[in-house]
Amino acid sequence: MAKRVTAEDVARSAGVSKWTVIRAFTPGASIAEKSRLRVLEAAENLNYRPNLLARSLATNLTHQVAILIDDFKNPHKLPVLEILTWQLQSEGLLTVLININEHFDHVQALLDAGQRQVDAIILFGTAFRPEMLEDDRIQGGAPLYVLARDSQIPNVPAITCDTPLAMRELCEYFSSKGYRRPAFLSGAKTLSTALGRRRAFNAFWEAHSSKPVLGVSAASYSSGHGFEAARILFQETPREQWPDLLMCENDALAFGAIDYVRSTLKLRIPDDIAIAGFDNTPLAASPAYDLTTYEQPAIEMVAAILSMILGREPRENRAFKGKLVSRSTA
Template sequence: MRKRATAREVADAAGVSKWTVIRAFTPGASIAEESKRKVLEAAAALNYTPNLLARSLATNSTHQVAVFVDDFANPQKLPFLETLTERLQAEGLVAVLININTHFDHVHALLHADQRQVDAVILFGTAFRSETLNDLQFGRGTPPMFVLARDSQIEGVPAVTCDAELALREIVDHLFERGYRRPGFMTGATVLSTALRRRQHFVDFWGEKGVDDVAVFSAEKYSAEAGAEAVRGYLKETDPADRVDVLMCENDILALGAMDEIRDRFGLRVPEDMAVVGFDNYELCGSSAYSLTTYEQPRDEMVEVIVGIITGRLEPETVTLPGTLVVRNST
């Protein structure tokens, strides 16, 4: 590999000190215009760029933010990641994406992130078990953690999330006004869905309206295939007269898979025979093939807040933001 030019070589070529070279590439640093011109000309001739890794040793900041994701099957993750990485980069930060899976769990990922000296960690997924993370005794100097798009169940770790209580109240009010009285709820994997709190709010708000019998069943994971399989099992096992008249799914991907199964395999009409509701407002929800009623999270605002916390402009505290109910033909 070709050897990189060093700050010392640029300094010699420009006839200045090494520290003048460093100041020339440090935003806001005090340096004479003529000295800066000489440095930049010499740097261009030598194809020199600053070594950010070396600079991080002096500044105690790597300008890297680790983002942990564990449910890539959910395509709604992509718009969030696009917005998040764009805002981080606008702040001069770089996102380090870490895939949480059976071979690389959260504990390994956190230790890995700590060793790389990232400035912060964003937990962006569903399978973050508080009892596991709380066992890690991170001390002084370890990166702060934040949760994005779900509740934090980890003491001392703030979250930026959509207001699930407000969202589910609006959804249940809408369904009740439309005349539905036999509600059902499909979760993702039961052990993972508790942090979203959508199922509990859904059940509680129906109870306030005098409807205590809410059918609840689970998909194995957050995917269209899992949603189809879960509703298939429910419809096969349930007498038509006892079936729900509206099915709320924990996210849109489950809802889209459920709708395909309800209509294509069982020949039922949506919403006449069974209404369906999702959560997230994924792009396909608005297509004529689905026209799915759903709830849109305030993605841009949530990202803006978490980036503000990471950069120090905002206090590190849990923030819940209101979303928007999007009513379409599926209800």
């Protein structure tokens, strides 16, 4: 193997000290511009890259951010993950992706991230319990952030789409179209970081209609479980009480509900029943679904969480306005 180029090699080539080389690659360090350019030119000629591990020992910063995810079946995750990793990398931050599942829970994930000395931890759409963060083993670790879900935990800021505003816009749109028998298809119930969409949806219709809002929960945010939840809803509801509008907590559930309504019930969408989702995932625009949905402002949300991680703005809850996307299913 070829010998690794060191800071000493660059220093000899540039005619400067090793510490001048180190300062040249340290953001904010005091160094004359002429010396910095000489070091950078020598480094380029020698194909030198600074040792980030060694730098982290000196600065106590690893420039790594852990991202914890627990529902990879949700099609909304990948587009947002692309934006998130792109913006982190543009600031010189590397991501450590941790898959939370039945074999590796939140506490294990947080401990694992802590052992790697990451600079921040992002809980991306994960359903955690507050008591998990009270575990003595994870106290005093990297700052925590919640992305795309609510959080009422002190010192753990949540960066979200404005749920009450989003559901009000959707419900007012549905009401203006003449829908009067709503139902809500949600994901699995969570203990503390629920999206709040079902709650806001029910509150609107309870204030504007005398009819109760039907509801059903899916086992997870997948189209397969959306199909099964829709089957349960329609099989357990008398035909005369079937809804004329089915609001789904996200697009994946809506895809499954549409498949069930079309393939099994043989109903027309939206003539017999309207269906809507949330997130505006890429498949929502496909002619196969053409789904009415609500788009979260992912770029703005990610930019806010990045600014907090970098200390450019205070660590506090932020909610951003999204956009209703009207298509043929509602």
